[in-house]
Amino acid sequence: MHDSKKKDDVLPGFEAPQVDASNNDEQGKKKKKSSGGFQAMGLSFAVLKGITKRGYKQPTPIQRKTIPIALENKDVVAMARTGSGKTACFLLPILEKLTAPANKPLPGKNLRALILSPTRELALQTLRFVRELGKFTGLTSAAILGGESIEQQFGVMSGSTPDIVVATPGRFLHICIEMSLKLDNIKIVVFDEADRLFELGFGEQLQEIVARLPSSRQTLLFSATMPKMLVEFARAGLSDPVLIRLDVDWKLPSTLWLGWIYVRAELKTAALLLLLDRVITKETPQAVVFAATKHHVEYLHLILQRACITSTYAYSGLDPAARKIALGKFINKKCSVLLVTDVAARGLDLPSLDTVINYNFPAKPKLFVHRVGRSARAGRSGRAFSLVSAEDVAHLLDLQLFLSSQLILPDQVSEVGDACPSGVWGALSAEALELRHQDVVSWHRDHSDIQDAERVCGRGWQQYVRWREPASADANRRAKQTPRPAVTHPFLLRAEQAPTDQLVHDIATYRPKGTILELAGKNDSPMYLAMKAKRRVHGKLVQKARDNMQEGTVLQENVDSEKKKVKGKKKQPVRDENYIPHFATDHHTETGMSVNFAAGASQAELELGADSAETDRARRHSMRWDRKRKKMVHVDPDGGRKMIRTESGGRVPASYRSGKYEQWRKRNDGADDTGLRDGHATPSEFRPRWVKHNERVSRTGGGGGEMHDKQHIVKERLRRDKIKQKLKFKSKGKGKKKKK
Known part of the structure; x- marks a missing residue:
């Protein structure tokens, strides 16, 4: 037993x-x-x-x-x-x-x-x-x-x-x-x-x-x-x-491959099409593209339709049901590309995703890690490409400081194709980019919907530049000194294309030693003699600057040296010699307890920007500048009164009562109804409308039970007479058919 x-x-x-x-x-001794x-x-x-x-x-x-x-x-x-x-x-x-x-x-x-x-x-x-x-x-x-x-x-x-x-x-x-x-x-x-x-x-x-x-x-x-x-x-x-936290949002996995592609802002759409043609294969059939605003998302969706690339999109203003349908199509592999904004991508979980593309470069380093973290999850390998224009170089340098990494120039890499290492900064083939850009221009000219979407997208970008977070002053200074890559990114090259691309790079970066004043004039002309004297004085400095630009020393600056600033002598605070500092006995304990959550929350904090002008306008109107706190604080729209928002969106006092509960109590006074059935409350599930109607009819006694007054009796008699007439008519019709 x-x-x-x-x-x-x-x-x-x-x-x-x-x-x-x-x-x-023996087992008693072992735990x-x-x-x-x-x-x-x-x-x-x-x-x-x-x-x-x-x-x-x-x-x-x-x-x-x-x-x-x-x-x-x-x-x-x-x-x-x-x-x-x-x-x-x-x-x-x-x-x-x-x-x-x-x-x-x-x-x-x-x-x-x-x-x-x-x-x-x-x-x-x-x-x-x-x-x-x-x-x-x-x-x-x-x-x-x-x-x-x-x-x-x-x-x-x-x-x-x-x-x-x-x-x-x-x-x-x-x-x-x-x-x-x-x-x-x-x-x-x-x-x-x-x-x-x-x-x-x-x-x-x-x-x-x-x-x-x-x-x-x-x-x-x-x-x-x-x-x-x-x-x-x-x-x-x-x-x-x-x-x-599971500590995967702010750490880039070792299996994630990063690629930086420099392209002019007006050629980004053509660059995206070239990149998708290279990235979407049988092994990696899907990609997620992040854009700045919802207008960019709608514009790119129209472009990809013309390029015969199946896509779906999602942004914050989209209906939740439509957003769920779009995500379901992508998960079930009904389309190849998912176009999203940062707001719509919050909590996006796609374990089998292989490729992420940043069409618009993120303004915050944490936001970049949040975007590319959609790929290379659960031990899988993944790739993240970022299209970088001239105005994004400063944000890219800030990101390198955040990741403690350095940009690699294509000249320093010998591998091409899939063997290319991570972190290389390159460009696109000028010939292929120009051909693809001609297709985009023809679509703009021939299709009015794409033309209108491009116009709206341009205005949306102007608004987005106003509210996005700017890069640091140090990064802006370094961006002016950073040379732009002219060589095609090694990932986009094949082995036989490397010599041709190198020749194009040498022609594009060729700089003659002489100036225009020395080429056209004679050896005894005043201009030639003046430039020769100038070169004799400043020649070494010019050559040193050219060597630095060719070697790319600006990209390989030490992070610590950039962070150092000229420190002047700080004035020591004047204190009374009789002053005795005092701290509470549990001061360090309390400080440590508060710092644990505060430090962890500050690292985990992620403030996503708006993806439309309406959202940004509503956010700015809800904030005001506090002179005492020296920061933006939320505006109290109620003027100090305690108000709440109702289910319909209106604002009423927090103590407002409509009296519905008192009316319900009067109608149900003395009713022995606890509201529970089989240990569970009855209204906890969605029920069809006809079920609610039958319950209401049974409570009012209209289901054929006891009659309350003369009107109920008359109505019930008329209803029964109609049923009898219908039955007689049906019986007569059956008898005629049998006689025939």
Whole structure:
């Protein structure tokens, strides 16, 4: 009997410790190694059983890092991509914490966990995971979503409220205000896809919800990226948070190959077509192209259609459903090129992507790493090409300082084709580029839609240059001294093309030793004699400058020497000789604790620019210059009053109540409806319209039940008479057919 009980307790999919009776003494001395699975995290049997039924075997890397820290009741800020398993990172600690004997629900205060999601679809998906993983815990759950019947949600949140609520911020705040809901018993709150919550404009609702929560709560925040606003929210709303990152966003993998291609700004479209012709092959059939604005994306989409290259696009102003469809087409390999802006590429997860192309060079080094990080993931190799124009050279030099790397000239490389090393800075073949540019010009001339898109794209670029971050002054100075490459990039060359390209390079870079004054005049002319005297004085300096330009010493300057500045004598601050400095006993500890999150968040912080003039205009109007703080701060549109944004987009006072809940209570006074069915709340799922109609008819008694007044009786008689007439007509028609 004892052995049978042990077999029943073993969960399928999890290793159980086995003890051999014969070797009991030997195994008693050795400690069993932890398997690193869910069973090693100290979870309860009911939670482990739900994990088994769900089919999880081993935790993902983000789950290994997050779940043990969350089980210690610490606040967590975790950076996790879509599909990395972050839902289980906060659901398992919630289930474990709520099933603990110390956290039993108080009478009338059953709401103990709150999960805030940006969209209804994500909230319903999270609710499904809650029910699957918590199937054996006995916890109740519900979803409070916008667009659903608010009266049914009143029934859920009144009486016996569920243990776990998955909600969208707007509707949940509306419910809290209407019902004067107390959130004192909430033990844990989760902000899922926090960057999307702020991107969709839920910042005010989140601040108001956090103000209603108890200070003793545990907060878990999950996000794909860390905008500046989100970092400030985490510092204000979390107590001593732990930042968890997988450290792949700001480190370039060793398997990523980088290529820099110099091209004039007006020839970038032709250069992109040449690059796609070379890059898209049977081995690497797809590529992602990053552009500056949504106007560039639409323009390039029209160009690629004329070039017979299948493409799709996505940007911030696009409908979420259309963006999802475009990404699905690219993932399912229905098209070869995906055109995106930086805003639309937030959290983009394409594990099988091989090639990334920067059509417009990014203004920030972190943004470059974020872009090219879409490739060479999960141990795969990848390539990243960047089209660099004259105005992008300063940003390129800033990026080299950030990456601690140097540009390699084509003259220093002997390999060509796929054997070309990473980091080479080259150009495109002038002949092939000119031919491709003629095709682009003909498309502009023959197709009015492309011509209009190019005009809009030009105006959009002028606006983009105004709001993008400028390069450093030091990089601008060095960019003026940096020679532009004239040799074709070795990656784009074949072995037989190398001598021809070298000859073209020698002709393009040829500089005669004499000047025009020395070539045309005679040996005894005043101009010739003057230049000869001048060369005698300054000849060595001119030759030294030419040698430096040929060797490319500007590109190979030491980073440390560029960073050094002439340091003058600093004035020592005058202090009183009797002054005694004082620090608190825990000064260093507190400083270290604050620096850990602040330093990690500053490295993880990524502020993406706008991809349209409308977005940038709205962002600039929401900021103003603070003279005291010496920085831009957010404008309070309410003038100090406490206002919130409603689900329809309007602004109302935070204490505004429409009275819907009081009306609902009067209609349902005395009704014994707790809003729960089989341990789950009823309005937590999308139901067809006919189901809601039948429920409403059954409540009003219009489904053929007891008659309330004379009108109901008359209507019911007329309805039955019509049915009888129809039946008589059908029976007569059948009789005539039989007689024939």
